[in-house]
Amino acid sequence: MPPRYQPADSLASPRFTGVRTFARLPHVRTTAEVDVAVVGLPFDTGATYKVGARFGPESIRSASAMLRPYNAELDVQVFAQLSVVDYGDAPVIPGFIDDSYAAITATLRPLAEAQVITLGLGGDHSIALAELRALAAVHGPLALVQFDSHGDLWDSYYGGHKYTHGTPFRRAVEEGLILPARSIQLGMRGSLFGQEDLQIARDMGFTVLTTTQLLACSPREIGDLVRQQVGDGKVFLSFDVDFFDPAYAPGTGTPEVGGPSSFQGLAYLRACTGIRWVGADVVEVLPAHDHAQITAQLAAQVGYEFLSLVALGPV
Ligand code: MN
Ligand code: MN
Numbered sequence: 001m002p003p004r005y006q007p008a009d010s011l012a013s014p015r016f017t018g019v020r021t022f023a024r025l026p027h028v029r030t031t032a033e034v035d036v037a038v039v040g041l042p043f044d045t046g047a048t049y050k051v052g053a054r055f056g057p058e059s060i061r062s063a064s065a066m067l068r069p070y071n072a073e074l075d076v077q078v079f080a081q082l083s084v085v086d087y088g089d090a091p092v093i094p095g096f097i098d099d100s101y102a103a104i105t106a107t108l109r110p111l112a113e114a115q116v117i118t119l120g121l122g123g124d125h126s127i128a129l130a131e132l133r134a135l136a137a138v139h140g141p142l143a144l145v146q147f148d149s150h151g152d153l154w155d156s157y158y159g160g161h162k163y164t165h166g167t168p169f170r171r172a173v174e175e176g177l178i179l180p181a182r183s184i185q186l187g188m189r190g191s192l193f194g195q196e197d198l199q200i201a202r203d204m205g206f207t208v209l210t211t212t213q214l215l216a217c218s219p220r221e222i223g224d225l226v227r228q229q230v231g232d233g234k235v236f237l238s239f240d241v242d243f244f245d246p247a248y249a250p251g252t253g254t255p256e257v258g259g260p261s262s263f264q265g266l267a268y269l270r271a272c273t274g275i276r277w278v279g280a281d282v283v284e285v286l287p288a289h290d291h292a293q294i295t296a297q298l299a300a301q302v303g304y305e306f307l308s309l310v311a312l313g314p315v
Contacts, residue, residue, distance in 0.1 A: 003083035004033035009071065015065040020120070021086035022060070022303065023067045025107060025182055026142040028085040028204035031114035035082040036310060038303070040089035041281070043100045046126025046165040048157055050253040056299070057089060057121040059251075063293045064300035073270055073309040074287045078304070081311035087111070097126060097163045104130035105137075112278070117305055117310055122283030124253060125152055128238050129168040129177075135236060135279045136177040139252045141184035142279075144169065145272065148240035148264070149211065149256040150198025151187050151201045165253075165284070173204060178236070179203035180205035184229045186268065187211050187243040188221070190256035214268070223271030230275055232314075237280035237303050239269070241295055249298055262298050269305050276314045 008024040021027045022038040040057030047053065068078045078084075084309060088297045089272070092100040092218045104120075112120050120131050123306050135163055136142055146152075146169070153173075154166045162171065164182040166224075189211040192198065207229055214222065245259035256272045260268070282302045285295050 002037070003079060003081070005085045006079045006082045010032045010068065015260050016042070020065065021040045022300070023084070023139050025086045027088060027232070029087055030085070031111055031116050032119045033083055034085050036084045036119055037075070037087040037111050038084065038121065038306060039086055039087045041092065041104055041120045041127045041131070043092040043094070043104070043127050044124045044162065046097055047124040047253050048164055048166055049198060050286060050289065052286040053122055053124045053284055054094065054255060054290040055287045056123055058180045059285055059287035059290065059293065059296040060121050060282070060299045060303065061086070062235055062268050063296035066297065067300060071304070074308045074312060076308050076311045078307050078311045084142065084307060106132040108165050117130035117277060118263045118279040119306060120279070120281035120302070122281055122285065123281045125165040125238070126163060126168050128281060129163070129279060131279060132177040132236060133175070139234045139278050141176055142234045144178045144238060144270050145183070145226055145230065146176040146185045146208055146238045146240070147187055147243040147269065147302040148185065148213045148238070149187050149242045149259060150240070150254065151185055151188060151197070151208070153201050153204065153222060179233070182230055182233055183207070184226055185209070186214055186260065189258055215260060215264065217266040219271035220266050223273065226272050227274055233276050234274065234278045237277060237306060239280065239282045240284045241282065241299050242284055243304070244298065249295040251286045251288070251295035252284045253286050266301060266305060269302065271310070273309060273312055274314060275309065277306070295311060
């Protein structure tokens with residue numbers, strides 16, 4: 001039996017036709033016969049600098065029309081293996097992070113309960129906490145694989161405000177949603193507030209690779225390290241597009257120069273095979289600062305690589 005839900009065939013109808021969904025998938029709000037659901041999480045008032053990631057999901061969906069079903073690098077027919085839908089967006093409330101968290105968690109939890117893997121399209125990175133609340137409630141505490149130029153482990157901003165895109169993983173650790181000793185952060189770089197900023201993550205038990213350390217390793221070495229780190233437990237991938245150099249991802253809220261190219265970053269991601277993924281997100285796409293859909297197209301590709309890794313399976 002072929003998978004129940006598949007993308008429109010771009011050899012049969014032009015990709016610029018139809019209503020834009022991720023990868024031209026059907027927009028269906030069901031958990032029945034669904035392996036992966038793509039969910040837009042268009043919230044951006046957790047951002048501490050440039051806002052506009054609320055338009056990220058729309059932009060990523062538009063750029064994703066270019067995706068084809070066969071991943072030649074990973075040798076997998078993604079949509080022959082997986083039934084995937086575009087589930088639409090969570091009903092977030094701009095400016096109200098607690099209510100938006102509740103809306104995101106309420107949207108994702110029934111998917112997790114039905115063993116549907118979720119792929120969130122951000123939105124600023126604050127949304128990851130709401131995703132992790134939904135997934136950990138069903139799956140238990142998760143290992144985290146985070147591609148990002150920032151750790152997002154700061155305690156608070158602006159006099160004790162604890163919920164921003166700079167703090168979601170600190171809160172996730174406090175709430176017992178992720179297991180630092182099973183987690184890894186890849187790509188840290190840029191100016192910091194102090195020497196302690198990187199040490200915070202290591203003191204909490206995370207394995208942390210700076211961009212300099214990452215780029216000194218081959219994709220194969222990174223794949224081995226990530227597998228060793230997460231073990232055979234359930235894993236969440238959180239991919240902040242500011243992981244990439246701004247030359248490859250200019251449309252983002254807190255860019256950091258001196259990062260991996262799109263070629264390098266995708267190679268590291270593709271090396272993360274053999275992992276029990278239960279969810280992922282790709283976040284911090286700001287179309288207002290994007291040019292020629294450079295960032296949105298790269299974010300769509302990141303989502304596609306995640307689907308490919310899921311299609312390959314955990315073995
Ligand atoms: Mn970041
Ligand atoms: Mn981030």
